[in-house]
Amino acid sequence: MEPQLSWYLALSGVLFTIGVTGVIIKRNIIAMFMCIELMLNAVNLTFVAFASFFQDVTGQLFVFIVMTVAAAEAAVGLGIIIAIFRNRETLDVDDASILKL
Amino acid sequence: MLVLLFILFGAMAIGCALAVVAQRNPLYSAISLIGVFISLACLYVMLAAPFIAAVQVIVYAGAIMVLVVFVIMLLNVEEEEHRRTRLRFLVPAAVALAAVLIAEVTFILVSVQQSRVVPTSSVSDTGLTQSIGSALFTQYLLPFEITSILLLMAIVGAMTLARRGGLLGPRDQAKRD
Numbered sequence A: 001m002e003p004q005l006s007w008y009l010a011l012s013g014v015l016f017t018i019g020v021t022g023v024i025i026k027r028n029i030i031a032m033f034m035c036i037e038l039m040l041n042a043v044n045l046t047f048v049a050f051a052s053f054f055q056d057v058t059g060q061l062f063v064f065i066v067m068t069v070a071a072a073e074a075a076v077g078l079g080i081i082i083a084i085f086r087n088r089e090t091l092d093v094d095d096a097s098i099l100k101l
Numbered sequence B: 001m002l003v004l005l006f007i008l009f010g011a012m013a014i015g016c017a018l019a020v021v022a023q024r025n026p027l028y029s030a031i032s033l034i035g036v037f038i039s040l041a042c043l044y045v046m047l048a049a050p051f052i053a054a055v056q057v058i059v060y061a062g063a064i065m066v067l068v069v070f071v072i073m074l075l076n077v078e079e080e081e082h083r084r085t086r087l088r089f090l091v092p093a094a095v096a097l098a099a100v101l102i103a104e105v106t107f108i109l110v111s112v113q114q115s116r117v118v119p120t121s122s123v124s125d126t127g128l129t130q131s132i133g134s135a136l137f138t139q140y141l142l143p144f145e146i147t148s149i150l151l152l153m154a155i156v157g158a159m160t161l162a163r164r165g166g167l168l169g170p171r172d173q174a175k176r177d
Helices: A005-025 A029-053 A058-088 B002-022 B026-046 B050-075 B090-114 B129-137 B141-162 B170-176
Strands: none
Touching: A005 A029, A005 B002, A005 B026, A005 B090, A029 A058, A029 B002, A029 B026, A029 B050, A058 B050, A058 B129, A058 B141, B002 B026, B026 B050, B050 B129, B129 B141
């Protein structure tokens, strides 16, 4: 018996749900950021599973582009985190709820 | 054999993901997240996508997580202090939302199981670097170029955001002080 497509989709759904839960309950902005990365990876797993089971390379190309976007997001997001910390001396999202720095 | 490997790496991914959410110290969360990335890379290898697996390890577990760990250590974040009372309702809300999401996924999986799609499990060159590269530079050239512009914008934006003078630059900052 081989692993089915639905197994991978279930695993991806569980990982995505854990990521959503983390974004909701975490207060540290870096921890929220890491939970967002977790959600991106869950979606990537879905793409790779479909690409593998349907023998289509497009899904893997999309994963490649998602990874690039995640890298750009990491650079800009961490820049924003550093700017927030420099201005407010905290990483709690509730202390940075006003957009103005 | 493949089933055992799937269960091993899937359990590892879920366990590490739970640890990411459960840990209070962000550094431990980051290390658990690296565990998730590594086990997902193993799953990609099982799915006949070696190129994506390598990129996962190099870009995610290498570059992005090094950046995150660097920022955690640069800002010297201590453990989260105790949560304030007005946010207590968020944990049950998160658990309820998670239950709804899991229920949706289960419903979709059950309905998929009833309409059996038989996967073609023959060996192909789908996941190899050559096929990905030839598709990326012929059919999908425009998304590739747009992605490079996005990366350029991200570099400029990150430098602008993180420089010492803030958004305005050091000269305007001095004028404002």
